[in-house]
Amino acid sequence: MSIDIDTARRVASLARIRVEEDALPELAQEFNAVLGFIEQLSEVDVEGIEPMTSVTPQRLKRRTDVITDGDQQAKILKNAPDAREGFFAVPKVVE
Amino acid sequence: MTDLNTLTLAAARDGLRKGDFTSSDLTEACLTSIAAAGKLNAFVHDTSEQAREQAKAADVRIAAGDAPSMCGLPIGVKDVFATKGQPTQAASHILDGFKPEYESTITSKLFDAGTVMLGKLNMDEFAMGSSNENSVYGPAINPWKIDDRNLTPGGSSGGSAAAVAADLCLAATGTDTGGSIRQPAAFTGTVGIKPTYGRCSRWGVIAYASSLDQAGPMTKTVRDAAIMLEAMAGHDAKDSTSMELAVPDFEAMITGDIKGKKIGIPKEYRLDGMSAEIAKLWDDGAAMLKDAGAEIVDVSLPHTKYALPAYYVIAPAEASSNLARYDGVRYGHRAKIGEGDGIDDMYEKTRAEGFGREVQRRIMVGTYVLSAGFYDAYYNRARKVRTLIKRDFEQVFAAGVDAILAPTTPSAAFGIGEVSKADPVEMYLNDVFTVTLNLAGLPGVSVPTGLSSKGLPLGLQLIGRPWEEGDLLNIAHSLEQSAGFVSKPSKWW
Numbered sequence: 001m002s003i004d005i006d007t008a009r010r011v012a013s014l015a016r017i018r019v020e021e022d023a024l025p026e027l028a029q030e031f032n033a034v035l036g037f038i039e040q041l042s043e044v045d046v047e048g049i050e051p052m053t054s055v056t057p058q059r060l061k062r063r064t065d066v067i068t069d070g071d072q073q074a075k076i077l078k079n080a081p082d083a084r085e086g087f088f089a090v091p092k093v094v095e
Numbered sequence: 096m097t098d099l100n101t102l103t104l105a106a107a108r109d110g111l112r113k114g115d116f117t118s119s120d121l122t123e124a125c126l127t128s129i130a131a132a133g134k135l136n137a138f139v140h141d142t143s144e145q146a147r148e149q150a151k152a153a154d155v156r157i158a159a160g161d162a163p164s165m166c167g168l169p170i171g172v173k174d175v176f177a178t179k180g181q182p183t184q185a186a187s188h189i190l191d192g193f194k195p196e197y198e199s200t201i202t203s204k205l206f207d208a209g210t211v212m213l214g215k216l217n218m219d220e221f222a223m224g225s226s227n228e229n230s231v232y233g234p235a236i237n238p239w240k241i242d243d244r245n246l247t248p249g250g251s252s253g254g255s256a257a258a259v260a261a262d263l264c265l266a267a268t269g270t271d272t273g274g275s276i277r278q279p280a281a282f283t284g285t286v287g288i289k290p291t292y293g294r295c296s297r298w299g300v301i302a303y304a305s306s307l308d309q310a311g312p313m314t315k316t317v318r319d320a321a322i323m324l325e326a327m328a329g330h331d332a333k334d335s336t337s338m339e340l341a342v343p344d345f346e347a348m349i350t351g352d353i354k355g356k357k358i359g360i361p362k363e364y365r366l367d368g369m370s371a372e373i374a375k376l377w378d379d380g381a382a383m384l385k386d387a388g389a390e391i392v393d394v395s396l397p398h399t400k401y402a403l404p405a406y407y408v409i410a411p412a413e414a415s416s417n418l419a420r421y422d423g424v425r426y427g428h429r430a431k432i433g434e435g436d437g438i439d440d441m442y443e444k445t446r447a448e449g450f451g452r453e454v455q456r457r458i459m460v461g462t463y464v465l466s467a468g469f470y471d472a473y474y475n476r477a478r479k480v481r482t483l484i485k486r487d488f489e490q491v492f493a494a495g496v497d498a499i500l501a502p503t504t505p506s507a508a509f510g511i512g513e514v515s516k517a518d519p520v521e522m523y524l525n526d527v528f529t530v531t532l533n534l535a536g537l538p539g540v541s542v543p544t545g546l547s548s549k550g551l552p553l554g555l556q557l558i559g560r561p562w563e564e565g566d567l568l569n570i571a572h573s574l575e576q577s578a579g580f581v582s583k584p585s586k587w588w
Contacts, residue, residue, distance in 0.1 A: 003463075015415065015462040016422070017455055018443035027459070030519060034460050037520045040404045041476050044483065051478030055306060055485065055536030056293045056561070060335045075196040081429035088424050093438050 003031040099124035101262045104168055104319040111157050111167050118157065118167030121265070122150040122211050125169045129213060129263045134588040137248075137258040139174060139232045140182040140215035149211040156209055164346070165326040166209030171258045171267040174215045175222055176202050176310075177299040181212075185301045186220045186230040189449025190427040199299025200331045201268065201310055208326045213264050217254025220451045221418065222275055222303045225525040227253025228511060229453045237283060237508050238584040241549050244510040249279030249525075255313045256283040260584060266314040266323050270300060272307045273406055274503075274529025277541035280313055281503035281554030284543040284582060286575070287313045288320045288568070291561045292536035293338035295324075296331030304413035305336075307406075307533040317542060317572040321345035324564060340562060348565030353573045354388035359496040363399035364528060366505070373502050373553065376545050380500055380555040383544075383577035384570070394496060396487040401480050402531040403523060408464050408477035409534070414454075415461030421449060456519060485535040492560050498570050499558040501528050503541040507551035528556060538564045540571045544578035552582065 003011075008028040012019040019027055054060075077083040082090075099121045102110070110116055126146065129138050146169065153167035172178060175185045177195040184190030202212070217235040219227050226247040227235040237248040238261035248257040252269035256279030259267050269276040271289035280287030288311045295310045302308060312323035325346065330339045360381055365374070381391050423429035423445030430444035450458065464473035491499065505527060515521045532539040538561070541554040555574065559567030 007463075011459050011463045011466070013443075014466065015455075015459045016419075016439070016442040016446055017450070017459065018440075018447035027456075030456055031460065031463065033518055033520055034407060034456070035463075037523070038404045038408055038464075038473065038477075041401060041408070041473075041480055044398070044401055044476075044480050046476060046479035046483070049479040049482050051475050052481040052485065053478075054336075055481075055534075056291075056336070056338060058293070058336070058338065061332075061339075063332070072196075076425075078196060079193050079426035081423060081427070090424055091432060091436060091438050091441050 003028045003035065098262070100128045102265060103315050104265050104322050105316070107168055107265055108164055108322070112162065118150040118153040118211060119147070121167065122146050122169045122213070125213050125264050132261055132263050132588050135236045135238060135257050135261055136233055137217055137235050137254040137261065137263060138171060138214040139217045139254065142181050142212050142214045145181065146211050146213050149206065153209040153211060163208040163326070164322050165205060167211065168265050169211040169213050170205070171214060171216045171255060171264040172202060172212050173252055173255050173268050173270060174218050175270055175301045176268060177301065178202055178212065178215065182215060184231070185222065186218045186232055187450065187454070188231045188428055189421045189446070193426050197299060200296035200333060201300065201327050204329065205326055210326070216258055216267055219251035219253065220454050221301065221414070222251040222270055222272055223414070223453050223457055224250040225274070225278060225522055226250045226511070226514065229451050231451065234511050236511070238588065239283060239508060239551055240584065240587055241551060246508040247282065247511055249282035249508065251275040252279045252313060256280055256285055256287070259283070259285045259313050259315060261588070266312055266319055268310060268327070269313045270308060270310045271533065272303050272410060273533050274526040276311050276313060277503050277529050277539055277556055278525060280541040281543070282508040282552065284552030284580065285313055285315060286317055286320050286540065286542055287311065288324060288540040288564065289532065289538060290324060290328060290564055291538045293336050294328050294564065296334040296337045298331055298333040302417040304410040305417060306413060307410060317540070317568055317575045318346060318349060320540065321349055321568045343565050345565050345568055349569050349572045351573060351576070353384065353570050356389040356497045356570060357495050358384050358389045358391050359394035359491055359499040360391060361394050361396045361399065361499055361501060363396050364501045366527070370506065372547055373505065376553050376555060377500070377502050380544055380574060380578070383574055384500065387573045387577060392496065394491045394499065396491065396531070398480065398483045398487050399531060402484055402534055403527055405477040405480040405484065405534060406530045407523060408473050409481065411457040411461030412465050412474050413461070415458045415465060418454070418458055421446065453519070481534045484531055488535045488537060497560070498567055501556050501558065503528060503554040503556040507547040507549070507553055532558055537561060538567055540567055542571050542575050542578070543580040544574065545580065546582060
């Protein structure tokens with residue numbers, strides 16, 4: 001499996017990371033180095049083996065369905081790059 | 096009198112209780128040594144004001160006779176732990192200016208026990224790296240030096256390791272996703288333990304790969320690791336993967352007696368091309384444990400070879416999901432956007448500016464292995480291989496083995512900039528002996544046991560059964576005593 005420039009562009013876009021056109025060939029090459037390394041996994045016989053979901057034999061605990069938190073608007077907005085009138089502000093989303 | 100900053104946790108605790116000195120004395124000694132160690136670039140955020148207040152409060156508690164072991168002891172905290180009102184940015188530009196409104200469970204527990212936080216410590220960005228070179232603060236530098244080159248303290252907990260080795264603090268917190276506590280410990284002649292997955296709460300620890308991340312102490316001795324781990328560990332309702340299990344008195348479990356313990360030597364760790372000095376270090380370590388009364392047996396972990404490739408699927412996959420939250424909306428850096436730019440432009444520019452190169456690469460590799468058409472071939476296959484890796488260990492432990500002995504790293508510390516930037520895989524190979532434990536969720540401790548021919552510290556790793564950190568630390572203590580590693584870096588900074 002080899003990653004070409006189109007695939008690199010698509011992955012960058014899916015990851016929401018801006019990569020300029022002239023940086024794509026190098027990125028594709030780096031992906032290929034990593035994927036070439038990962039490729040070894042295809043040698044392993046995994047027939048009948050369950051994919052691991054939890055490393056400890058533990059069921060995730062369920063908590064009681066009650067409100068335990070809230071009323072922290074100022075704290076939540078405190079680190080926002082742009083907060084106005086009690087909301088996070090972002091560029092226009094809908095035309 | 097010895098410089099107070101050079102004390103172990105155990106010696107400082109005993110001295111505080113006897114009234115030989117105060118927590119404020121200890122704290123000032125450390126702050127003075129930190130101020131003189133700018134060249135190491137280990138401490139990156141100064142929390143000295145909070146430290147002095149915590150020290151004063153600790154002295155009151157000690158005088159009143161109500162002092163847990165960690166009370167009054169000054170430590171450094173890796174920048175990945177959320178600390179209320181203090182800068183917390185996981186060495187990333189994308190979290191510039193972030194000051195959490197909450198405290199991580201681990202730092203809360205330490206502070207409740209009276210521990211003093213001196214400052215925040217350098218690391219690889221989002222804990223991704225093995226040399227501390229991927230940091231917005233620039234690399235932390237190893238206090239060990241053999242020529243004019245600056246050496247890496249390892250990563251990702253490089254600042255923690257450098258600070259402990261240089262006596263800037265008595266101990267430090269670290270986190271370990273693929274070896275990030277144990278490899279830096281080995282590179283700096285210090286002790287580091289990654290506990291069993293679920294032993295320490297991950298709440299408030301900035302996530303890299305959630306199924307692998309685990310925090311632990313980085314200390315000067317094995318006894319100190321036992322003392323500090325006890326204060327960090329325990330069930331936390333806020334982390335659904337933390338185990339509801341009592342925390343034993345780890346220090347009391349250090350008895351010095353390891354007679355009859357069965358220690359496994361895994362043949363697959365004897366890699367082609369292993370250096371003669373690492374092979375000798377390993378053989379010597381096995382001989383020391385044998386002399387102390389342990390039984391040495393050969394064991395096999397057949398899927399070892401596939402641990403690193405499986406890790407480099409699973410960890411990036413989880414990272415791509417965990418790091419999706421950094422979008423320039425709720426905290427940290429937001430890119431300046433142009434006329435007519437929409438919200439996607441803002442996300443893309445923010446993430447391109449905010450994340451360093453290795454973090455971007457791992458997010459994108461993770462995005463790729465999770466994308467439609469490749470999910471089964473990569474991600475599901477890696478999770479199946481993970482099941483096999485864990486099963487290898489289970490079979491060894493089921494055969495009566497108490498712990499496994501292996502090298503921590505394939506080499507001693509290397510120079511800053513010496514490992515290729517062009518081929519990311521070259522750096523990944525540093526974690527070849529450590530990463531298997533994270534995949535299997537097992538505890539592992541690195542103990543310094545010797546010096547390389549050039550005079551740099553080398554470490555051996557002991558791997559334990561799940562939840563048996565106490566037994567593991569007892570064996571590690573025996574190894575530490577036999578090895579008698581007392582070398583310290585000579586001060587050049």
